[in-house]
Amino acid sequence: MSARVNLRELVRNSDRILSSILIGQLCDPKIVEICGMSGHFDIVWFDQEHCGLTVSQIEQAARAARAVGVPSFVRLYAQNHTDVMRPLEAGSDGIMAAMVKSAEETRKIVEWARFYPQGMRGINGSGVDGKFGGYASRDEYYEEANRRAFVAIQIETAEALAEVKQIAEVPGVDMLFVGPADLSQALGIPGQFDNPKLWDAIQRVASACESAGVPWSALAVGKPMGEKFLELGCRFLTHSVDVWLVRSGLDELARTWNPMLGRDR
Numbered sequence: 001m002s003a004r005v006n007l008r009e010l011v012r013n014s015d016r017i018l019s020s021i022l023i024g025q026l027c028d029p030k031i032v033e034i035c036g037m038s039g040h041f042d043i044v045w046f047d048q049e050h051c052g053l054t055v056s057q058i059e060q061a062a063r064a065a066r067a068v069g070v071p072s073f074v075r076l077y078a079q080n081h082t083d084v085m086r087p088l089e090a091g092s093d094g095i096m097a098a099m100v101k102s103a104e105e106t107r108k109i110v111e112w113a114r115f116y117p118q119g120m121r122g123i124n125g126s127g128v129d130g131k132f133g134g135y136a137s138r139d140e141y142y143e144e145a146n147r148r149a150f151v152a153i154q155i156e157t158a159e160a161l162a163e164v165k166q167i168a169e170v171p172g173v174d175m176l177f178v179g180p181a182d183l184s185q186a187l188g189i190p191g192q193f194d195n196p197k198l199w200d201a202i203q204r205v206a207s208a209c210e211s212a213g214v215p216w217s218a219l220a221v222g223k224p225m226g227e228k229f230l231e232l233g234c235r236f237l238t239h240s241v242d243v244w245l246v247r248s249g250l251d252e253l254a255r256t257w258n259p260m261l262g263r264d265r
Contacts, residue, residue, distance in 0.1 A: 007043065007071040007093040007150040008174050011215050011236060018042045018236040022075075022219065024051040026242040029064035036068030045238070048076040048087070049098045055086050059128065062091035073150055081122055084112035089127030094150025096177055101159035103166035110172035113149045115142040118172060121149075150174050152217070155205050156182035164205055168212035175236065176209055178202055178218040180225065193225055206232045 011018070021035050024047030035041050044065050046053055053061075058074055065072040073094035074087040087095055097109045111119040125141050126133050129148075135141040151172055155164055156179035168176055180193060180202075189195045202218070209216040210233065217236035220226035226239055258264070 004066060004093075004148075005069065005071045006148055007073065008148065010042070010071065011150070011175055011217075014215075014235060016235075017230065018217075020045060020217075020236065020238045021240040021242065021245075022047055022238055023061065023242045024053070026246070027051065027053055027057055027061055029060050031242060032061050032064035032070075032072075033068055036065060036070040041070060041240070043236075044070055044072045045096065046072065046074045046092070048074050055090050058087050058092060059090040062087075062093075063128070066091065071150075073152065075154075078109050078112070081112040081120075084109060085122050085124075088113065088121075088145070088149055089124060089129055091128035093148060094152065094174070096152035096154060096175075098154045098179070099157060099182075100153050100155075100167070101157050101163075103163050103170055106153050106167050106170045106173060109153070110151055110170060113151050114146050114172060118146050121145075152177050154179050154182075156186060158186045161186070161201055161204065165208040165211065168208040168214050173214060176205055176214060176216045178205055178216065178229075180219065180221060193221060199228070202229075203232060206234070209233075 019041050020043040021041045022045055023031060027046055032044055035044060046058055046061050062072050071093040073096055074092045075096045075098055076083055077099055078084050078097040084095055095113060100106055112121055113119060115121045124130065129145055130141050152175040153167055153173055154177045155161060160167060183201060184190050184192055184198050187197050187201060189197055205216055215235055218229045218234050219238045220229055226237055229237060
């Protein structure tokens, strides 16, 4: 396990743009392996928020990611310490909390993700992150888990946007993440990705992160959006989703073969 990439260090110290993919509807170890082996992605993340992934699914997907040398984290709706703790015990490198509304809520999420003195995560050690009880000492386990447990916070609510500076400054936050679809909805302009109101909000996130010395990331819906994110200082870009890859592949097959097969589409 010592040879694993430390996601916290990768995100904070990267001197290049990081590429990632969201895996949710098609979450399967083989999909994770295919994406990792392709060499196109530095990070994979799993969508428990929208897809209701089980702990077993997360465990299998995280194991596949480790096998191909790619770090992973889980997006979830963090309502209590168990929500945060279980993906970490299942072997993911971290969590990303969705629909966060305040700095106070953020502090609780960090507390649930880390052991004392950084937090008050529930102690177990019998999961994969604890080497199934194989650490030489409890202290070694606590220190290693705290060194690795990545915590990201999504900025996608009006309340979080109002407190974005305070959220970025919460000790233990490793990254803020912009979800443009939900953020646009929170601003009253759902799906209007070219609306200046949305980009003013994203600039606020970028400025808060720059001030706090925290990186930020985003999900790009198309190349033009991705280019704008990079112009604003984003260094960690999610540009692919599992179902997007499948649909893109189907469209490419249609372009290649349909003329020969006499099909219009």
